[in-house]
Amino acid sequence: MTVATATLGILALGLLAYAWQRGDGSHWRAARQGWGTMKRTMPLLMVAFVIVGYVNVLSPQDLVQAWIGPESGWRGLVLAEGVGMVLPGGPYVVFPLIAVLYGAGAGLGPAVTMITSWATLALVSVTFELSFMGWRFSAVRWGLALAFPLLAGVIAQLVFSA
């Protein structure tokens, strides 16, 4: 998180300096524009973060471990995709959880499916996507991506697990 903040901070400052040296006041227009967007979306963001908090607190970790065993096959892949969608939070929360499952004997295929599903389909991210991009964009992107975590899991299982 600190690396991300530093990277974004430097990027923002660099762009701001570039805007300022153009000498046409575009740095002020940019700041006002950013502030306007922030003010408009703040209520949405606050609600989204309340959802993030509850998903974290209610964390379905016990259930996850009970569902995805080592001998799962297709059922395991489908479950892994579903679990990936509802996994809460960022990589700091999700990777340790998947590491536990993998260490406990979850197959390579379901593990790959779960990571891919979490990365592309996570419902927590979709709440942000809906706020900023509208439901049509979410429907197109999410709908197109839906089949690929399963496919990735199958390929991983067939090609890489030897």
Next chain:
Amino acid sequence: MKDRTTLVLLGVALGLAGLAWWGGGPELALAGLAQGGRTLLSVIPLLIAAFLIAGLTQTLVTQEVVSRWLGVESGWRGIALACLAGALMPGGPYVYYPIAAALLAAGASLGALVAFVTAKNLWTVTRLPMEFALLGPQLTVTRFLVTLILPPLLGFLAEALFGRRVERIREAVNS
């Protein structure tokens, strides 16, 4: 449009709060709220930088530039460029969606935007070291290799199947 989304999300939040109360009493309901508040506070510096970048993107990058590099006419070059931008973008969904929305408003194509978001989700350079450290080399390398094709592929699919609807998506976001 945005008000309706807020209401739907508010409903989900209330439902989850009810679930927490039902499962763990008022303490758990409060704990969820506090956890959300703490997370929000911790990402405020990121949010400020992200909204500043979104504003700067809109001001510095003219519509002509976005249309030329990421617009409908940009074809596979636009999708490749969007993939690269997504891979290098740090931060969570509250960072890259405001920037994606700014690019959408400035005339980016549907394919480029889907490629940008998918590359951010699957190629992201800033997350890979952590994935490698926590999940180990075998799982990380396998996961990366089998999903390598997806950002450009989904971009092409979105553009080919739904590219003509991008104006309606743009209108809904601008209103």
